[in-house]
Amino acid sequence: xxxxxxxxxxxxxxxxxxxxxxxxxxxxxxxxxxxxxxxxxxxxxxxxxxxxxxxxxxxxxxxxxxxxxxxxxxxxxxxxxxxxxxxxxxxxxxxxxxxxxxxxxxxxxxxxxxxxxxxxxxxxxxxxxxxxxxxxxxxxxxxxxxxxxxxxxxxxxxxxxxxxxxxxxxxxxxxxxxxxxxxxxxxxxxxxxxxxxxxxxxxxxxxxxxxxxxxxxxxxxxxxxxxxxxxxxxxxxxxxxxxxxxxxxxxxxxxxxxxxxxxxxxxxxxxxxxxxxxxxxxxxxxxxxxxxxxxxxxxxxxxxxxxxxxxxxxxxxxxxxxxxxxxxxxxxxxxxxxxxxxxxxxxxxxxxxxxxxxxxxxxxxxxxxxxxxxxxxxxxxxxxxxxxxxxxxxxxxxxxxxxxxxxxxxxxxxxxxxxxxxxxxxxxxxxxxxxxxxxxxxxxxxxxxxxxxxxxxxxxxxxxxxxxxxxxxxxxxxxxxxxxxxxx
Amino acid sequence: xxxxxxxxxxxxxxxxxxxxxxxxxxxxxxxxxxxxxxxxxxxxxxxxxxxxxxxxxxxxxxxxxxxxxxxxxxxxxxxxxxxxxxxxxxxxxxxxxxxxxxxxxxxxxxxxxxxxxxxxxxxxxxxxxxxxxxxxxxxxxxxxxxxxxxxxxxxxxxxxxxxxxxxxxxxxxxxxxxxxxxxxxxxxxxxxxxxxxxxxxxxxxxxxxxxxxxxxxxxxxxxxxxxxxxxxxxxxxxxxxxxxxxxxxxxxxxxxxxxxxxxxxxxxxxxxxxxxxxxxxxxxxxxxxxxxxxxxxxxxxxxxxxxxxxxxxxxxxxxxxxxxxxxxxxxxxxxxxxxxxxxxxxxxxxxxxxxxxxxxxxxxxxxxxxxxxxxxxxxxxxxxxxxxxxxxxxxxxxxxxxxxxxxxxxxxxxxxxxxxxxxxxxxxxxxxxxxxxxxxxxxxxxxxxxxxxxxxxxxxxxxxxxxxxxxxxxxxxxxxxxxxxxxxxxxxxxxxxxxxxxxxxxxx
Numbered sequence: 001x002x003x004x005x006x007x008x009x010x011x012x013x014x015x016x017x018x019x020x021x022x023x024x025x026x027x028x029x030x031x032x033x034x035x036x037x038x039x040x041x042x043x044x045x046x047x048x049x050x051x052x053x054x055x056x057x058x059x060x061x062x063x064x065x066x067x068x069x070x071x072x073x074x075x076x077x078x079x080x081x082x083x084x085x086x087x088x089x090x091x092x093x094x095x096x097x098x099x100x101x102x103x104x105x106x107x108x109x110x111x112x113x114x115x116x117x118x119x120x121x122x123x124x125x126x127x128x129x130x131x132x133x134x135x136x137x138x139x140x141x142x143x144x145x146x147x148x149x150x151x152x153x154x155x156x157x158x159x160x161x162x163x164x165x166x167x168x169x170x171x172x173x174x175x176x177x178x179x180x181x182x183x184x185x186x187x188x189x190x191x192x193x194x195x196x197x198x199x200x201x202x203x204x205x206x207x208x209x210x211x212x213x214x215x216x217x218x219x220x221x222x223x224x225x226x227x228x229x230x231x232x233x234x235x236x237x238x239x240x241x242x243x244x245x246x247x248x249x250x251x252x253x254x255x256x257x258x259x260x261x262x263x264x265x266x267x268x269x270x271x272x273x274x275x276x277x278x279x280x281x282x283x284x285x286x287x288x289x290x291x292x293x294x295x296x297x298x299x300x301x302x303x304x305x306x307x308x309x310x311x312x313x314x315x316x317x318x319x320x321x322x323x324x325x326x327x328x329x330x331x332x333x334x335x336x337x338x339x340x341x342x343x344x345x346x347x348x349x350x351x352x353x354x355x356x357x358x359x360x361x362x363x364x365x366x367x368x369x370x371x372x373x374x375x376x377x378x379x380x381x382x383x384x385x386x387x388x389x390x391x392x393x394x395x396x397x398x399x400x401x402x403x404x405x406x407x408x409x410x411x412x413x414x415x416x417x418x419x420x421x422x423x424x425x426x427x428x429x430x431x432x433x434x435x436x437x438x439x440x441x442x443x444x445x446x447x448x449x450x451x452x453x454x455x456x457x458x459x460x461x462x463x464x465x466x467x468x469x470x471x472x473x474x475x476x477x478x479x480x481x482x483x484x485x486x487x488x
Numbered sequence: 489x490x491x492x493x494x495x496x497x498x499x500x501x502x503x504x505x506x507x508x509x510x511x512x513x514x515x516x517x518x519x520x521x522x523x524x525x526x527x528x529x530x531x532x533x534x535x536x537x538x539x540x541x542x543x544x545x546x547x548x549x550x551x552x553x554x555x556x557x558x559x560x561x562x563x564x565x566x567x568x569x570x571x572x573x574x575x576x577x578x579x580x581x582x583x584x585x586x587x588x589x590x591x592x593x594x595x596x597x598x599x600x601x602x603x604x605x606x607x608x609x610x611x612x613x614x615x616x617x618x619x620x621x622x623x624x625x626x627x628x629x630x631x632x633x634x635x636x637x638x639x640x641x642x643x644x645x646x647x648x649x650x651x652x653x654x655x656x657x658x659x660x661x662x663x664x665x666x667x668x669x670x671x672x673x674x675x676x677x678x679x680x681x682x683x684x685x686x687x688x689x690x691x692x693x694x695x696x697x698x699x700x701x702x703x704x705x706x707x708x709x710x711x712x713x714x715x716x717x718x719x720x721x722x723x724x725x726x727x728x729x730x731x732x733x734x735x736x737x738x739x740x741x742x743x744x745x746x747x748x749x750x751x752x753x754x755x756x757x758x759x760x761x762x763x764x765x766x767x768x769x770x771x772x773x774x775x776x777x778x779x780x781x782x783x784x785x786x787x788x789x790x791x792x793x794x795x796x797x798x799x800x801x802x803x804x805x806x807x808x809x810x811x812x813x814x815x816x817x818x819x820x821x822x823x824x825x826x827x828x829x830x831x832x833x834x835x836x837x838x839x840x841x842x843x844x845x846x847x848x849x850x851x852x853x854x855x856x857x858x859x860x861x862x863x864x865x866x867x868x869x870x871x872x873x874x875x876x877x878x879x880x881x882x883x884x885x886x887x888x889x890x891x892x893x894x895x896x897x898x899x900x901x902x903x904x905x906x907x908x909x910x911x912x913x914x915x916x917x918x919x920x921x922x923x924x925x926x927x928x929x930x931x932x933x934x935x936x937x938x939x940x941x942x943x944x945x946x947x948x949x950x951x952x953x954x955x956x957x958x959x960x961x962x963x964x965x966x967x968x969x970x971x972x973x974x975x976x977x978x979x980x981x982x983x984x985x986x987x988x989x990x991x992x993x994x995x996x
Contacts, residue, residue: 017883063985065992066906127905131896138895141939145947153947161936168932171908172925179912 002042003058003072003122005035005082009089009115016108028093028107032114036086042074043083043476051076052479054124054187062128067184073124076480077321080473081121081241081248084328087462088240089114091332094455095340096233099147106147109139110233117241121248126184130174133249136242137163140226140234147231149343150289155229159238162222166212166246173206177257189257190485196260203261207254207269213246215302216269217276224295232339235291239298239331244324247305251317251484255309259486262312267400270310274403274410277303281413285420290342290349293421294334297377300414301327301385307403308392314481316395319388321477326376326384326466333373333459336452341366342425345446351421355428365448367426369456374422376463378415384463387470497568498575500560500585501623507553508616511546515609518542543608547599550612554593554619561585573629573691580994581627584757587843588622591750594850597969598742601857605740611651615746618644622754629765631680631690634758638676638722641751642669648743649735661731661738668721668731676718682711683766692766700769704781712767712783716790719762722755725790725824726797729817736813741860744809745853748816749846756842760827760835763787774828775919787828788923794821795930802937808856808866811937812849815892818934819845822927826907829914836995837910840988841903844891844980848900851973852888854966855881861963871941873950880967882945884974889938891977894931899980899987904931906988 012031016024053075060070074082092110099106112135119132137160144156178184181192194202208216215223223243227235255262277300284296301323308320343349346357360367376383379390389411397404466473481487495502518541561582568577595615605611621641628634646669650662684690686708687698702708717728724732736744763783772782779785798818805811823845826838856866858881863870875882891900908927911920980987 063902063988065985065989066909130905131901134901135896138890142946145943153943157936157939157943160939161932164932164935168928171905171928172921175905175909175912175924176918176921178909179918 001057002038002074002079002082005038005086005118006072006115006122008034008038009111009118013108013111013115016104016111020104024104024107025093025097025099028111029090031111032086032089032093035114035118036083036090039079039082039086043079046074046079048076048476048479051079051476052483054078054480054483056124057122062125066127067182068127069125069185070128071125071185072122072128073187074122075483076476076478077248077251078121080321080325080477081244082118084244084325085114085117085121085241087458088236088328088332091336091455091459092233092236092240094451094458095236095336096231097449097451098340098344099231099233102146106143106231109143110237112136112139113143113237113242117237117245120245124186126174126178126186126189126253129186129249129253130170133170133245134167136245137167140230140238140242143234144226144230148229148234149231150228151225152229155225159222159226159229162212162219166209166219169205169209169212170249171209173202173209173254176202176205186252186256192257194258194260199258199261200264201261203254203258204265206258207250207262207265210246210250210254211269211306213243214250214306215243215246215276215299216306217272217279217299217303220276220280220299223299224292227295227298227335228289228291232336232343235295235335235339236332239294239335240328243298243302244305244328247302247309247320247324250306251309251320255486256484262486266310266312270307270396270400270403273303273306273310274406276300277307277407277410278413281410281417284417285413287417288351290338290351290354290421290425291335293351293417294331294338297334297414297417298327298331300410301331301377303410304389304392304407307396307407311392311395311399312486313395313398314478314487316392316399317481317484317487318474318477319391319393319395321481322384322391322466322470322473323388325473326388326463329459329462329466330373330376330383330385333369333456333463334377336455336459337366337370337373338425340452341369341448351424354426355424358428360426363448365453365456369460370422370426372460372463374418376467378418379411381467382464383467384470385467387467391470391474494570494575497564497570497577500557500564500589501620501627503553503557503560504589504616504620504623507550507557508613508620510553511550511616512609512613514546514549515542515607515613518545518609543600543605546608546612547596550596550616551593553616554589554596558586558589558593561589571630573693574633576627576629578994578996580757580996583990583994584626584753584839585623587846588619588626588750588754591753591846591850592616592619592622592746594854594969594973595742595746595750597966598745598850598854598857601861601963601966602740602742605651606653611648611740611742614644614647614651615742618648618746619750622750625754625758628758629692629761631683631692631695631762631766634762635673635677635680637754637758638718639673641754642673642722645669645743645747645751648746649739651743652740655738657734657738658740659738661734665731665735668728672718672721672728675714679711679714679716679718682707683715686711692761695766696768699767704770708770709781712770713786715762716783716786719755719759720790723752723759723820723823724813724817725820726793726817729794729798729820732816733810733813736816737807737809737866741853741857745850748812748849748853752816752820753842753846756823756827756838760838763827764830764835771830773919774923775917776922778919784828784830787824791821791824791828791923792926794818794824795926799930799933803933805937806868808868808871808941811941812852815934815937816849818930819892821930822904822907825911825920825923825927828923829911829920831914832992832995834910834914836988836992837903837907839991839995840984841907843987843991844899844903844977847973848888848891848977851884851970851977852892854970854973855885855888858963858966858970868941868944871944872948874945876950880971884970885945886942887974887977889942891981893935893938895935897978897981899977899984902981902984902988906984
């Protein structure tokens with residue numbers, strides 16, 4: 001049943017493409033809400049025991065001569081990712097309720113991204129997986145280049161070429177795995193023993209390709225420019241789910257297929273991840289554009305995911321999956337506030353300009369949302385960010401104690417840049433510049449719409465719920481992670 | 489062997505030849521007097537209407553005859569072999585005759601929109617004769633017959649390229665194509681004569697038997713390399729690609745589409761037969777650490793050069809047809825990978841890829857024809873803002889470009905996966921990884937220039953010149969044809985098994 005998340009998204013996209021004059025935003029909302037509902041039903045109804053293994057949902061022969069099957073499967077990790085995809089998709093649609101220019105096309109591309117993401121998280125056939133993975137790349141180009149802002153064509157091209165550059169390595173790695181093992185089924189491949197010599201070069205090939213999408217340092221530079229150029233829904237989806245495709249694929253494919261290669265290279269991944277965490281946080285501290293701050297914070301938080309994966313123990317990897325969920329929600333929330341709530345009304349994202357506007361009085365709901373999002377992003381206990389990062393750090397302590405110390409410094413920096421952005425954007429010191437307090441003519445003051453409130457509440461609820469009771473996800477993630485091969 | 493039986497087995501070719509004569513006659517009879525006019529003088533409306541009517545009748549007859557020929561191919565027996573391989577009928581040849589005829593059908597459809605043609609009857613007749621050349625090439629396993637097919641195809645294509653008398657670039661393209669083509673034909677003929685001298689036969693199977701026992705010697709190497717040069721020219725593999733950009737850009741749109749599609753498919757089929765069947769014993773090896781002499785390293789060098797040169801030069805193009813030409817060079821390079829891999833799987837991967845590529849290019853040239861008739865040009869700026877004017881055509885162009893770039897769920901994606909996996913498997917211990925890696929790098933580069941085309945279509949605002957000629961009546965039939973092709977590419981991409989298993993079953 002959960003396979004219908006994929007079909008619904010693509011069906012919605014097809015309807016938008018073929019039927020002119022339909023109410024595009026309602027169709028998009030309907031399909032994404034249905035997807036989320038399916039995800040939740042699957043989450044509640046599937047027994048936890050079934051989620052410990054990659055259980056087949058659908059398996060149909062596709063191209064028999066080449067051994068390709070249309071094979072979908074699910075376990076705790078996939079289910080978590082499906083859930084966060086649903087949440088991000090619904091809120092992304094809600095936060096683009098005001099898109100009027102080429103509306104049908106906008107929601108078409110958006111639904112293709114969403115459908116492709118569902119597909120990646122559910123596929124159990126390497127070819128199918130790769131098809132969905134590459135499918136997500138192209139719509140992002142159009143979403144950004146047509147509907148974006150600031151330097152959009154450059155940002156879109158950079159992002160697309162980086163993704164495709166990573167995709168090239170992934171393609172090579174997948175071909176090597178396929179040709180060597182003679183199978184494309186992920187479960188079968190996970191049983192196959194690849195020669196250690198092959199693993200030693202095939203693993204970095206594959207993992208590096210995936211990590212480009214996850215924003216690994218030093219191949220992360222597409223992320224901030226892309227996020228800044230993208231329209232609000234675009235950055236929400238990019239940071240919320242598309243970056244997770246990279247880390248999820250690294251876990252599901254690269255680490256599971258080539259466990260010995262992973263053992264050889266894990267410490268280097270950890271090194272890159274730690275550099276990414278600290279470096280991106282330091283860069284974020286110096287940005288003047290609010291979206292750039294959030295863009296770099298995404299790179300920093302994705303560093304935690306990679307660090308968690310590199311620990312190669314249950315706690316670290318489960319924490320990484322939890323962080324994928326948590327960051328998906330928090331990043332979406334941050335971008336929603338910056339892109340929709342602030343930028344749409346003030347037409348600026350410059351922190352210095354915003355600090356003169358006294359936004360906390362003009363947009364109290366936006367201020368409240370941003371405070372919650374910042375708190376979650378900094379890792380205040382009670383929000384999902386804390387639960388995820390603490391799990392990762394405990395896992396890391398077992399494998400790389402030094403990394404925990406360095407990352408600690410990174411977390412201080414994260415708190416610093418988040419607070420700086422928060423204070424400058426909403427709680428600017430207006431007393432110093434009394435002559436420049438709100439100039440009404442400058443910006444288009446509207447109250448926050450209902451759609452925005454719904455979207456924000458959904459995201460805030462998700463981060464709070466998981467923050468207060470992380471067991472609800474960890475119970476499902478941990479058995480699935482324990483079943484994975486690289487831990488044995 | 490009675491004469492009647494021969495006629496029965498060669499009935500598709502016979503039908504196409506007869507239809508060429510019929511079309512020629514119709515073209516001559518319909519208002520010949522009004523058609524002869526000054527090159528640059530403005531046409532009175534009545535004269536233009538006369539030409540359009542003649543074009544309509546001729547293309548209708550041509551399309552009908554092509555459809556009948558397809559039916560005739562379907563009624564052929566499963567297997568037959570005449571005169572030691574001169575005319576061979578196998579599932580493979582029948583399948584590819586149908587594909588060549590289908591490509592000719594769509595090319596005939598494109599002729600309707602070509603306003604600059606003064607003699608539609610002659611033009612369509614030549615297209616049909618070229619189609620006969622394709623069918624002879626596909627349906628023969630004998631070097632002499634292959635050479636005759638090549639020449640028939642080549643001569644028709646030279647004329648088709650230079651057919652637009654009002655455009656000096658068309659004449660230039662035709663002359664370039666002719667000079668390069670005749671030189672390479674000379675090479676091929678010389679190569680074939682050397683091979684004949686060594687093996688005493690021109691049948692591919694007999695050559696293969698002889699070569700199996702003969703040692704590799706310089707004379708044989710010369711013969712093989714010279715034969716391959718002729719085909720490298722036909723498929724526009726670097727460094728024999730220099731005619732392609734001019735021919736693609738200068739020729740009338742249907743000619744360019746035919747050169748890019750039908751000619752390419754048939755050339756790859758026959759090249760595959762020659763190297764895999766005829767030269768099978770002198771395969772050699774192009775694995776990175778174990779290169780041995782044979783035709784495979786020669787093709788490997790051609791492939792590597794084509795991928796690099798085609799993709800790198802295409803990055804700098806501003807004319808869409810020229811861009812397609814350089815990308816064609818790159819695609820010839822990818823397609824060669826399957827032949828280098830060899831075997832049944834490699835051959836069928838090559839065939840799958842080249843068929844998908846040909847269909848895509850016919851569609852892309854269809855879009856070019858629409859844009860040309862609307863804006864009078866085919867530079868990138870003529871495409872800007874197409875999505876606003878013609879959403880359907882723009883969407884189809886997106887499908888074609890993404891299929892060429894290898895983006896799922898389109899047919900080009902599966903084609904690349906099939907091709908590269910076949911190549912990687914064949915090398916033994918990833919010996920061909922260097923070529924596959926190069927191919928992957930090439931397709932990474934190619935995404936950039938395909939995106940540039942789509943950026944012009946979807947993102948850029950229409951330029952001033954683009955809207956000037958907007959009052960041209962839209963040709964509904966052509967739009968339908970383009971959308972059918974786009975739908976076919978999407979369908980084959982989602983269900984590749986339909987085409988792949990057929991080709992795999994046919995390739996023995």
